[in-house]
Amino acid sequence: MNVMPDHQTSPGDLLQALLAVMPSPIATWAPDGRLLGCSAAFAALLGHSEEEIAAIGRVSLLEESDREAARERITTRGSGSRISWSFRARLRRADGEPIAAHCRVVPLVVGGDLLGDLFEVVELVDATSKGEALAVQAETYAELFEHISEAVWQMDDRRRMIWANPAAERLFGRTLVELQRTPMQEVLFDEGLRGVADIRERFDTGQRVPRRIEARIKRPDGEVRWLGGSLFLKPAPDGRFGTSWIVARDITAVKERERALTEMATEARQQALxxxxxxxxxxxxxxxxxxxxxxxxxxxxxxxxxxxxxxxxxxxxxxxxxxxxxxxxxxxxxxxxxxxxxxxxxxxxxxxxxxxxxxxxxxxxxxxxxxxxxxxxxxxxxxxxxxxxxxxxxxxxxxxxxxxxxxxxxxxxxxxxxx
Missing domain, CATH: 3.30.70.270 (Reverse transcriptase/Diguanylate cyclase domain)
Structure with a gap:
């Protein structure tokens, strides 16, 4: 924001005059974080008087998780930078309730001089509605996973089962609790265990990890089944190997047909020789x-x-x-x-x-x-x-x-x- 005062008006008086007529929630801050002034809409939004806002301070008006970013912005402006920022943050009201908002910070320039920041609440976000929407979405996905024919399960970085849908329980012949208690070598054959280790090694060494997987599994009744599907890796926050999501189905019948065709082709070739x-x-x-x-x-x-x-x-x-x-x-x-x-x-x-x-x-x-x-x-x-x-x-x-x-x-x- 660039304002040009006349020779009879001080920058501070001009700023107060502008804030008095501003309809949107706006606060102005000095480079060191002091409040220069705020609009009535900003004070009403937070439920504080202007004096209370000045006493609380720019950083403490924000939720704890947003404060470090605010300190960095203050430091950057204090160095003379005139960049602008747009971001989402949560402000604390006087009653303790957080306000989720889209915010914008632009340099406050009066008569060519950098006075600090103009902080504007651009748009409020209805956190409750968004949370409800996320809850509905999560419930929808949970219902989907419960009823789809594909087996879906999640494993941690130590190859332990975290979660499995009913189709996965039917495929493995074990309940989720049983899967969580069963060692992986009792479920996968040796080639499957080597495949799991290879995926981990490829990830750790930066190689391409295959998305398609096939493996033989052992059911508790001794039956051997084939599964085939897709692998999705979710890295840990530090970038290391994290959790794995697998979406698969029983392909035993397909494998049996392939084996029969291979045997027929082999027999035909042998007969031809x-x-x-x-x-x-x-x-x-x-x-x-x-x-x-x-x-x-x-x-x-x-x-x-x-x-x-x-x-x-x-x-x-x-x-x-x-x-x-x-x-x-x-x-x-x-x-x-x-x-x-x-x-x-x-x-x-x-x-x-x-x-x-x-x-x-x-x-x-x-x-x-x-x-x-x-x-x-x-x-x-x-x-x-x-x-x-x-x-x-x-x-x-x-x-x-x-x-x-x-x-x-x-x-x-x-x-x-x-x-």
Whole structure:
């Protein structure tokens, strides 16, 4: 407020004249906090005379919680600053009742000189009505939490349950009192406990805290349920980890569907990699294993690719029928599995062709075992197989090329050693 007096009027007289006609609650204060004057509306609002207001003082007219801010404003003005403030404060009436108000403080400048502050009560706030509104709002939220289907609960910084709605009690299978008395390790599985610790660590180290959560819980009847929902963190006043609010629902049925679909997909993939006649891996499974075989190698232990081709299968089909031929293939698959070592892999990669991926240093003993006679019917002559092998890292660094070399060696044996 900037006032320009004429040369015959003192600043004090001019100020008193202005306050006398001011309809709003206004008080003027010197930079040191002394009352310069106030309007009749200000005195009436507080229920004090102007003399009583001067005696009480600028700071003591306010509620205790607002006094420190007032002292800071007095100090700032005393330094010569001409800034203005708008704020909400509570003033004390003569009868002891507080008055909530929106206030404004502007510099009081007369003739260019800073005389102090002009303090104006801009608008009264009906504290009772606001309190009632907040109470109604709180009651509405409480009723909402009581009836919604989502589980809502609050936990403190030590992972202790503070509050839970009925839906949360139903989800956990425990009352709020029981939840407050039950250790967290009796409710969450190990991965859930690690997840809670991870959230705390992320918060404390300034990392992003996930908002979506999923966890398995243990009910007192032994049933395991899945919950999924949202996490809301309310930091403590000092900025440290505070309370947590969780809004969640039972997603057990969703998780069971996901598990069933995953099992179906896994089974479908496994079936897609199996030869239905022999139960061995098929050509697709062999190709995948071939490309990955170098990952299983170790110093002095190479991948060995062995190709086995059954001799005279066409003759068996022609003489005894295709059922006998199928029986011969199954007998060959059994013999191959019996003659390889644990950890080796066997595949049927064609009509009468098999392949083995083994690991070791010397393919000779394995070739000899696989070349032995195979008996499948007493009435049928024994079967023999032509065998060829190649070692990855010795014959070729490329597993696909090593397979090609093994295949050529098998046909070379068939030409040279079999009738």
């Amino acid at each position: 199996l030869d239905p006649l022999t139960g061995l891996g098929n050509r697709r499974a062999f190709d995948e294993a071939l490309l990955a075989c170098r990952e299983q190698e170790s110093p002095g232990r190479h991948a060995i690719i062995v190709v086995v081709d059954l001799d005279r299968l066409k003759a068996v089909n022609d003489e005894a029928g295709h059922a006998a031929g199928d029986e011969a293939l199954r007998a060959t698959a059994i013999a191959v599995q019996e003659r390889i070592r644990a950890g080796d892999q066997a595949f049927r990669i064609g009509g009468d062709e098999f392949a083995i991926i083994a690991y070791g240093t010397e393919p000779g003993p394995l070739e000899a075992r696989l070349a032995r006679a195979i008996t499948f019917r007493d009435s049928m002559p024994a079967l023999f197989a032509s065998v060829g092998s190649a070692t990855v890292g010795v014959d070729s660094d490329d597993p696909v090329e090593a397979y090609r070399i093994a295949d050529l060696r098998m046909y070379e044996m068939k030409r040279n050693d079999r009738p």
